[in-house]
Amino acid sequence: MSIEDTDLWVAQRLKDMRSERGITLTTLAEQTGISSAHLSRLEKGVRKPSIGSLLQIARVYGVSISELVQEPDENDFHLVRADAATTRDGQDGRYTVLSGPRETMSVIRVDLAPGKHSKTARHVGEEWLHVLTGTITLHISGTSLQLGAGDSVHFDSSKEHRLVNDEDAAATVLIASTAATVPMRHPIPASRRGAAAPRD
Numbered sequence: 621m622s623i624e625d626t627d628l629w630v631a632q633r634l635k636d637m638r639s640e641r642g643i644t645l646t647t648l649a650e651q652t653g654i655s656s657a658h659l660s661r662l663e664k665g666v667r668k669p670s671i672g673s674l675l676q677i678a679r680v681y682g683v684s685i686s687e688l689v690q691e692p693d694e695n696d697f698h699l700v701r702a703d704a705a706t707t708r709d710g711q712d713g714r715y716t717v718l719s720g721p722r723e724t725m726s727v728i729r730v731d732l733a734p735g736k737h738s739k740t741a742r743h744v745g746e747e748w749l750h751v752l753t754g755t756i757t758l759h760i761s762g763t764s765l766q767l768g769a770g771d772s773v774h775f776d777s778s779k780e781h782r783l784v785n786d787e788d789a790a791a792t793v794l795i796a797s798t799a800a801t802v803p804m805r806h807p808i809p810a811s812r813r814g815a816a817a818p819r820d
Contacts, residue, residue: 627708630689631665637681637688638663640810652676668710671728672741675797678726679744685726685797686717707731713738726797732756732785740782746798747777754791757784 638648645656645663652659654673661667669677678685689708707716713736719727732738732754749758750772758765758773760781765773775781777797785791 627668628665630669630708631663633688634659634669634677635663637683637810641681648677648680651680668708670710670739670741671715671730671795672739672743675726675741675743684719685728686720689717705729724798728795728797730783730793730795732783732791732793734785734788734790737784738782740780741777742780743777743797745777746774747781748772748774748796749783750794752792752794754785754789755787756791756793757786758782759784 638645645659648654648659649656652673654676658667658673662669662673674685674688678688689706705716705718707714713733714731716729717726718729719725729752730738749767751767751769753769755766755768758767758781760775761779767773783793
């Protein structure tokens with residue numbers, strides 16, 4: 621699929637998962653802390669989701685982030701070949717989901733262009749960040765950490781955090797996030813057949 625097709629696939633997937641759970645945009649907004657207007661734009665494909673938004677939605681639904689952005693695996697394992705990894709453009713830069721449908725860990729590779737920064741995020745669990753190339757600054761709970769290639773940091777992801785690339789060269793970061801199914805509240809499972817469809 622082209623990038624445009626995959627973006628539309630993700631938008632439709634977000635809408636389908638909410639429909640399967642029989643909840644409204646208002647309810648999802650309350651659970652995720654993301655406005656219903658923004659969620660609506662994500663489901664229509666008008667806006668591209670940030671990594672933080674995807675993590676929040678995945679936690680509320682009790683699924684892995686890969687289930688939101690990738691077609692399901694037919695095998696008992698998830699293999700990503702270097703030349704076949706699907707890269708998407710998001711609000712936080714270009715990202716590739718490297719983990720599979722298992723629910724306790726999400727692994728994402730993020731490419732931050734010069735001058736680019738991620739949105740401020742805060743989500744239940746832990747996060748491990750490793751800089752593959754370039755230099756970035758991690759802002760977390762009022763502290764700024766400059767990280768270069770080979771540097772790693774492990775932190776409580778419930779603290780507000782964001783990445784900034786103030787350099788003239790691009791940076792590539794590997795992010796592992798745990799407890800993908802531990803939401804701010806209880807996860808919302810898919811509804812049983814016959815459940816009423818959400819109105820909005």
